[in-house]
Amino acid sequence: MPNPGDLIGGRYQILNELGSGGFGTTYLAKDMELPNKPKCVVKQLQPRFNSRALWQNAKERFGTEAMVLRRLGNHDQIPQLIAHFEENEEFYLVQEFIDGEELRKEVCRKPFHETQVIEFLRDVLQVLDFVHQQGVIHRDIKPSNLIRRQSDGKIVLIDFGAVKEIGTLSFNAETQTLMTSVIGTPGYMAPEQQNGRPFFSSDIYALGRTAIYALTGQSPMELEDTETGDLTNWDKHVSVSPKLAAILNKMIRPKYSERYHSVAEVLRDLEPLLKIGQTVGGRYKIVGFLGGGRWSYTYVAENLWRKYQSPCVIKQLKSQGTADAVIVREAERRFSTELTVLEKLGDHPQIPKLLDHFEEDEEFYLVQAFIDGKDLGHEILPGKRWSEDKVIALLQDVLEILDFIHKNRVIHRDIKPSNLIRRRSDDKIVLIDFGVVKEIVSATSEKSGFGSSTQPIGTEGYMPPEQMAGRPAFGSDIYALGMTAIQALTGIYPDQFDTNPQTGEIIWQEGVQIDPRLAKILNKMICIDLAARYQSAAEILKDLKKIGRNLRPKLIKTNTNNRISLSTRPPWVRSLIGMILIPGGIGGFLFFLVYVIQVTQTAFLFRQADLKLRSQDYLSAINYYEDGLQNPPPFSGALLNFEKAWIQKAFALSALKRYNDMLQSCEAAIALKKESVYGWICKGSALDGLERYQDSIQAYGKAISIDPSSFEAWHNRGHSYLKLGKKDDAIANFNQAIAVGQGKNFVTWNDMGKMYFQYKEYEKARESYQESIKVKPDYLPAWIGLGNVQTVLKEYEEAIKSFNEALEINDEAFEAWYGKGRAEEGLRRYEEAVRSYERAIFIKPNYQPAIDARQRVIGQMR
Incomplete structure (x- = not known):
């Protein structure tokens, strides 16, 4: 081990030790052969193996990684590699010395505020983008490996994991193979990295x-959930x-598939x-x-000159391309024209007032009054239905605004x-x-000139055909409002509705009980044919007022303090009340007839729900089940299977991961x-989804006590035990599922395979x-799983056969x-491996494992 004053490599004099770890020791040194004897960092790597036969292999790897570091050092925020050499059977790297302070020490003094963290992220992400473009994974990003350079305040990224790997090499005498420890730091390592x-x-x-x-000043390990290890709170x-918070939470998602896949996405x-x-x-x-x-960013800001106008809203209009001088001048002209429009519209009390506008750094800005409230996206939620009264109130409110803006010759769009x-x-x-603002921005994206005001600005699902074709009309706003109202009534997004193949009109009324007059108004608002649609907001307001005047009384007074709402009673109750008022025996007959109709209607709703469930239209299925289950006719249990309907509804909720709602449905x-x-299996699945594994095991146990031959209960309980880490209990339940599930136990065998694979028991x-x-024999997951095991066991030819079967x-x-590519890569058939990886990427363009593998293999082919 070098001591202060020792000379390494014939020119680097050790000053003092900077740190040591499992991979080796780092020293501060000075280069005695250069003028002024500049400081440098010397890293001594200490591989742990005693096989001379493999020394050359390690030496070659060291040389390769040193060349990678030399290439990375071309970036201003990565230390340059000055030299690398072997001396006394130990490897040495000499790198540029960074005069600065570790992020760890900076945070220890005072945690960052949000603005500092945003700037920090941008700085490091730009460096990381360069690193990844070189096909390199750092593998040990943490506060002590990020240094703020004193000269310019930039963050410098140090200590790449690939070099550390050389320092952790060891030789397994039994298997005659090189081994390396997992590189990384607990608290910062991703789950897949911990698995190598x-x-x-x-x-x-x-x-x-x-x-x-x-941000917090606390180590991630202090903040981790004690059971899952996740940073949930x-x-x-x-x-x-x-x-x-949303960006950071997506960066740290434990599941690789749910995380950002590239630095560009985060930026x-x-x-x-x-x-x-x-x-x-x-x-x-700007404070938030x-x-x-696509068109603009919106911020909340303080007006430093006029405090009484704080807070206010700043809208930054984003250019859609690089504009030349002619285009910029045209955009400025449009900006000035549209400002006049916005100033006029701001006279309406339900349109934000325009306070200011300016251009800065070739970007346009609008300043508007801040509205204290929440947008309706927080109220109009999937699967949640508004009442007719609430929808009518929304229509009346917005139509009065539309009437105003249309009279000012403005289309919102x-x-x-x-x-x-x-x-x-x-x-x-x-x-x-307003869309007029977005049109100003879209103008700068035209390289050859400007379109008219006919560019297709709007949101898919809410735009009628003429607007999508670039010819918006006043009726286009009416269409969009109609679709918004229907979304509120049904709880379904506009782009999820089926359409009539003959007319192109959307089909939205199935399973929806609605006043026919309101339905007629909405259908006219969303008519595909512009000529057949309402031509003005005033026309719709007029028709809505007619509904208001002619609605039947909804309340029957029983006394001065109590009211009974007929509209909230089940249909069969309202029918019974009506029949009672009819004299003679005909009343009973009519009641029976209405009762039969109600039973038939409920059965129809269940059938529609089952069809939607089979087609994986889960939201529609849930709505149909809810309609059928909401007010069931009395004594209809013998005719209709309500237990099955509740369970089927729970299955649809499970597909949407709404496990709390699923649990309620199972309990019903x-x-x-x-x-x-x-029902008990359903409850067990819901509890499992809520990660209440011990409770789910009890629910499955109840199902087994009722029917010991229930394959699903044994199989599912095995999975719950597995999630608790109780492997032996899981195996016992899986074996019982296999015993009772003849003909369908291939699923359990496959899941047993996955379990053993995770535990690295590859033969099992x-x-x-x-x-x-x-x-x-045609079970795809099992063939893929078998191929993966064979690849790990280096049975590459057999693995390729399994993947071909799949x-x-x-x-x-x-x-x-992807698996086939890995096997081909193992055989060093690099061109074939690249073709397989490219095929995987073609099928699933964002499949990062294949993208990474393709890049790795291409690097090996160079």
Whole structure:
């Protein structure tokens, strides 16, 4: 081990030790052969193996990684590699010395505020983007590996994991193979990296956790959930905006598939936050991000000159391309013209007043009055239905605004829930985000000139055909408002409705009970044919008033203090009340007839729900089940299977991961039939989804006590035990499922294979997958699982055969193409491997494992 004063490599004199770890020791040194004897960093790597036969292999790897570091050092925020050499059978790296302070020490003095963290993220992400473009994964991003350079305040990224791996090499005498420890730091390592399979997004995960450390001043391990290890409540320890919290939460998602896959994705989401803390227009300090998208970013700001106008809303209009001088001048002309329009519209009390406007750094800005309230996107939610009265009130409110703007010859062009704000002070609807503003922006994207005001601005699902074709009319706003009202009535997004193949009109009334007059108005509002649609907001308001005058009384007084609402009673109750008032025996006959109709109607709703469930239209299925279950006719249990309907509804809720609602539905089924096997299995699945595994085991146990031959109960209980880490109990339940589930136990054999694979018991995994295939020879997951096991066991030719079997079953199985590529890579058939990876990427363009693998293999082919 070198001591202060020692000379390494004949020229680098050791000054002192900077640190040591499992991979080696780092020293501060000075280069004695250069003028001024500049400082440098010397890293001594100490591989741990005693096989001379493998020394050359390690030396070659060291040389390769040194060349990678030399290439990375071309970036200004990565230390340059000065030299690398071997001396006394130890490896040495000499790198540029960075005069600065570790992020860890900076945060220890004082945690970062949000603006600092945003700037920190941008700085490091730009470096990380360069690193990943070189095909390199850092693998050890953490506060102590990020140094703020004293000269310019920039963050420098140090200590790449690939070099550390050389230092952790060891030789397994029994298997005659080189081994390496997992590189990374607990608290910052992604789950897949802990399992020895880091991806580019593993660095994103570590950076996200580092940013949370910077915000909170607490180590991620202190904030982790004691059971799951996830950072689920970190934002309770610090004040942070929802947008930044959402970005950080996506960076640190444990599941690789749910995380950001590239640095570019993170930077894109981070972009609008970069203005927070800045002052624009010389007077507006941006304090928060409200939202935005393709056309503009919207911020809340303080007016530093006129405090009484604080808070206010700043809208930054985004250019859609690089504009030349002619285009910029045309955009400025349009901006001036449209400002006149916006100023006039601001006279309406339900349209935000325009306070100011300016151009800065070739970007346009609007300043408008701040509306204290929430947009209707928070009220119009999937699966939740508004009452007719509430929808009519919405229509009347917005139509009065539309009547005003249309009289001023303005088409809004983007009416949708998120552009309608319910003002907190008076519950009135305020209309925001006019399309005329978006058109100013879209003008700068035209390279060859300008279109007219016919560019297709709007939101898919809410735009009628003429607007999508670039010819918006006043009736286009009416269509969009109609679709918004229908969304509120049904709880279904506009683009999820089926359409009539002959007319193109959307089919939205199935299973919806609605006043025919309101339905007629809505259908005329959303008519595909512009000529057949309402031509003005005033016409609709007139028809809505007719409904208001002619509605039947909904209330029957029983006394001065109590009212009974007929409209809230089940249909059969209202029918019974009506029949009672009819004299003679005919009343009973009519009641029976109405009762039969009600039973038939409920049966129809259940059938429609089952069809929607089979077609995976889960929201529609849930709505149909709810309609059928809401007010069931009495004594109809013998005719209709309500237990099944509750369970089927629960299945649809499960597909949407709405496990709390699912649990209620399962319990409703059990309330109807306490010995319902599938009801208890349903409850177990819901509890499992809520991660209440011990409770789910008890529910499955109840199902088994009712029917010991229930394959589903044994199988599912095995999974719950597995999630608790009780492997032996899981195996016992899986074996029982296999015993009772003849003909369908291929699923359990396959899941046993996955379990053994995770526990690295590869021989048992292979046997389980083979048993699954014996039961069902065309079971795709088992062939893919078998191929993966064979690849790990380096049985590459056999693995390729298994993946080919999988592809015979389904040529679009991207996981099989990826697995085949891995096996081909193991055989060093690099060109074939690249083709397989590219096929996987073609099928699933965002499949990051295949993207990473393709890049890795291409690097090996160079």
